[in-house]
Amino acid sequence: MSAPTVPAERSRTPQLLGLSLAYFMVLLDTTVLAVAERSIMTSLHTGVVGVGWATTTYTMALAAALVLGGSLADRLGGYRVFVVGVAGFGAASLACACSPDLAALLVFRALLGLFAAAIVPSSLALIAHLYRQPRSRGRAISAWAAISGAAMAAGPVLGGWLIAVAGWRAVFVLNAPLALVVLVLCRSRIATVRRARAISWLPHLVLAATLASATLAITRAGQRSWPQAALFGLVALALAFGTAAIDRSSPAPLVPGSLRRNRPVWTAFGWGAAINYALTTVIFSIPLVLAASPARTGVALLPMTLLVAVNPLLTGRLVAAFGPVVPIRLGFVAFPVGLCLAAAAVAGDHAVLLGVGLLLCGAGVSWTLPALVGYAVDRAAPDAAGAVGGILNATRQVGATLAAAAAGATLSPRTPAVPFLIAAAVCLIGLASTVARHRSRTPDRAPELPSDRVSN
Structure with a gap:
């Protein structure tokens, strides 16, 4: 079968907007919930631990299912998986809004994470097939990152307003109309390359259990529940060996x-984990250090979140002009400098210094993340684009979970700067790896798309 005809740039724009809004929706669900915690505690009669699980359940399910979502996108067709994920995400969001108690909310939050795991890798795979030239693909991924990154800027502000008007349930209701808009924008089918082989479910299920156990271990370690952390860690280690053994014999x-x-x-993948570690350290630690209202916290984070929303468009131009390694390296330079400034600011209560530090942190995210996504996609075979998206976002979620646990274990009134300094060290390791990668002289070429096994 011949390869599908790629539509003109203008006709692809609504689809790119829909794919970007879908990822926006997934990220918004995380950032907007941060300011809803007190409202949920009051409404559902729970405490800090309960509302913490409302957040952790979502990220655990997302991290555990992302690789499966990528495999489904590769083998069943990215468009099918994307549509099901978006529709399911909207429905699960409404179910979260109607939750009568904490137990129901946790169940529906887990479902929300599973549908999000279908959206993220499939949207990246669809972009890879809409834009098959490396330069145009880099610009498209930068636009995808900019639109979705706006969720970081909009989340705290929008969440605070919605909660003030209609309570925490409105935060979830918002996702339903967004899902409808995405489905309308992406109503035209996007043809993608897919594999003909069936999915072997057992390795995916064991891997999901591995990641879930590891996440529980990290979370319990962050809460300093060391016996449970050790237990879950041993279970995760055993499951990891089991995953490898089963996968070796899997068809x-x-x-x-x-x-x-x-x-x-x-x-x-390692770069993505490092960036999310640093980003989550900032988002997790700043509200606790400031101990301010949601509105003030949102304003304090604006230097970083606004740049994350806007700067990826410039990153796309940098990638087109110099290749992806240059902005990746720039990001790994800016981020540790910003983290060190933020560490000095929270230790000495300097608002201006904190603003400059967060601005550099935003530059680090917005330079590095879109470029490394394009870097990974360009160096993978076209039929593995969904797997790349799934594994990349799974490793990012692992980095984020580890950061939250580490910050929770090290942050205190006496040591407010420690989490930021640890994150800066992680970024410097990432910078060193970009130098090593450059010395290996890996060619910057994207593979050609095959002409068979196309899903219409």
Whole structure:
């Protein structure tokens, strides 16, 4: 079968907007909930631990299912998986809004994470097939990152307003009309390359259990429940060995063969984990350090969140002009400097210094993340684009979870700067790896799309 005709740039714009809004919706659900915690505690008669699980359940399900979501996108077709994910996300959001108690909210939050895991890798795979030239693909991914990154800026402000007007349930109701808009914008089917092999479910289920157990171990360690952390850690380790053993004999392995020894792609996965570690450290620690109202916290974070929303468009131009490694390296330079300034600011209560530090942190995210996504996609086979998206976002979620646990364990009134300094060290390791990657002289070429096995 011949490859599908790629539509003109103008006709692809609504679809790109829809794909970007879908990711916006997934990120908004995380950032907007941060300011709803007190309202949920009062409404559902729960405490800090309960509302913490409302957040952790979502991220656990998302991290555990992202690789499966990527495999489904590769093997069933990215468009089918994307549509189901968006529709399910909207329905699960309404279910969260109608939750009568905490137990029901946790169940529906887990479902929300599963549908989000279908959206993220499939949206990236669809962009890879809409824009098959590396330069145009880089610009499209930058626009995708800019629109979705606006959720970071809009979340705290929009969430505070919605809660003031209609309570925490309005935060979830918002996702339903957004899902409808996405489905309308992406109503035209996007043809994607897919594999003909069936999915082997057992490795995915064991991997999901592995990631969930590891997340529980990290979370309990952050809460300093060391016996439970050790128990879950041992379970995660045993499940990890089981996953590897099962996957070796699987007819449809978790990681496509073209990715198994693809060092540039796995390096990009590590970069993604490092960036999310640093980003989550800031988002988790700043509200606790400031101990301010949601509105004031949102304003304090604006230097970072606004830049994350706007700067990826410039990153796309940098990638087109110099390749992805230059903005990735710029980000890994800006981020640790910003984190060190933020550490000095929270230790000495300097608002201006904190603003400058957060501005540099925003530059670090917005330079690095869109470029490394394009870097990974360009170096993977076209039929592995969904797997790349799934694994990349899974490693990012692991980095985020580890950051929250580490910050929770080290942040105190006496040591407010420690989490920021640890995150700066993580970014410097990322910077060192960009130098090592450059010295390996890996060619900056994207693979050609095959002409068969196209899903229409």
